[in-house]
Amino acid sequence: MNDEIKSNAEELVNYIMKKCLWQFHSRTWDRKRQNEHILDMTARMIYGEEIKPTTPEEKCYWADAMCLMEAFNNHFGWLQKMDRAKKEAVMTALKDRIDFLTVTGSLNLELTDTHY
């Protein structure tokens, strides 16, 4: 990953960590599920895809993803100007970094508790 992609992704990571709560659900499996669905939907909308959620679960991910996509477009003008390949690189780096901060690199000892 080149430095530009990395620093672009870091700006988006910083936004999520300051403004969002969905990445901090209680357990490892919840955080993985949240990150996967919300960031996947956000990325697809950034690429221009339309998403039509049907189940309540999908609608919940989508609502967070919509707000995130709009915030990214509003606050980080450079994102919309990128070509698809660069956008994909940034969004992949973003997902990896959020997974690291909230799951694989998290120091939270409660994440693996088997009960809620």
Next chain:
Amino acid sequence: MPYHLFKCSECIPEREKHAVIKGKGEDISMALPLGYLNTIPGTISERGCAYCGAKHVIGTPMKDVIHLSHGPVGCTYDTWQTKRYISDNDNFQLKYTFASDMKEKHIVFGAEQLLKKNILDAFAAFPNIKRMTIYQTCASALIGDDINALADEIMEENPDVDIFVCNSPGFGGPSQSGGHHKINIAWINQKVGTVDPKIDADYVINYVGEYNIQGDQEVMMDYFKRMGIYVLSTFTGNGSYDDLRAMHKAHLNVLECARSAEYICNELRVRYGIPRMDIDGFGFEPLSASLRKISLFFGIEERALAIIDTETARWKPELDWYKARLMHKKVCLWPGGSKLWHWANAIHEEMGVDVVSVYTKFGHQGDMEKGISRCEEGALAIDDPNELEGLEAMETLQPDIIFTGKRPGEVAKKIRVPYLNAHAYHNGPWKGFEGWVRFARDIYNGIYSPIHQLSLLDISKDEIPTDQGFVTNRMLSDANLSEEVRNDPNLHPYTGNYDNVSHLRNKKYPEFPRAEKDTSVA
């Protein structure tokens, strides 16, 4: 991020892993305070017990219930009326608290019969109240009284009453947080699913982790009603016992205080497939995003946007008046559990203050992950601080104000640091757009109080100026402002009413046509 050992805690070296300074370019994967652990012997914690967490924080904001503690009267008394969770039924749950009043002889001979008599007496004294919660305490847990069996017996003998038993004695966890957990799980196991509600609405939510402090819940209900959203239950502020038995029928759980109530949302998701949406009711931007998210979920976005536009236009000039005067004031954000992350970023961005420290009395590491992520570099994050650490932090950081509970708050006052009550508020509600301005006003009044300025003089040694008149808070706050900001015609201080909640109780709301007539829910 370096861990931080307070000088006063050098004799308790384990404390080092409970405090972290957020360094430049550092993140939560590098250091995270330990949390939700038993308080280390020798450190005088400011925490409450697990009974208090269950009864005082979560159970008793339920409004139409006799709340009875099975134990010595002290447990009950000390968890009574110290949090302002008001209700729209004349504050029944605040006015009255009930205790079985166990004495030494009951410890020896048992207290079940005493409890039974108390339960029947309480129902007889308030014949209109047919719901009861009973809270175990250390004493009744240790002697092994079977409260559940007794409750079953009474419900069988009196079919019109319903009783919930919460077995969360004081020793049932490291802090009040253990009690939050226990009562969440007990409620879903015992009560959710035992009432089948008649719902005539398209958009149905449970509003979870909201305790109606000085009317917070009623302010948020106003927005939900204006959006045509039906709030089936509130867990638990201003909430109704029977509504909470029907939580399984909502379409969405809107979760405010994840620290105290994420457990029930997680279980409702797993057992009933109801999604969990975490929101922030504090701060213009976070609240706007939260209302939008909820409206997107239901496909009624324009209704949320109308509220956001109206409220922002009405209140933003007032918020900005305070922001200009609070710029770079140093704040120690020292609440119980969730407000460190609800507020850390919003007060910095929207009120201009600098959060120099966050702490949590009973939070878990998840709260620290959120709180540290949301505050700026240089902030000191502390888990379960003791009183001496709090004093040392204030002496080092020199905050202009701290937001905390009343016990550490009174300590702060003694060293001339003003405090706002983060748990029960000063002139709340602080939720909602108007509420956020009320919070800013309280901060302003705290920092610029002329009385506080006078308290900085020590009459035993300082020279007391006799050639100065009394100054007002405005003279203090505006002294260093530019002419342009001071006289900005677009900004002005708070113009709302003393009571901004009561009028909501009689407010008429628009009727939205039903999108579909099917009353079954997802």
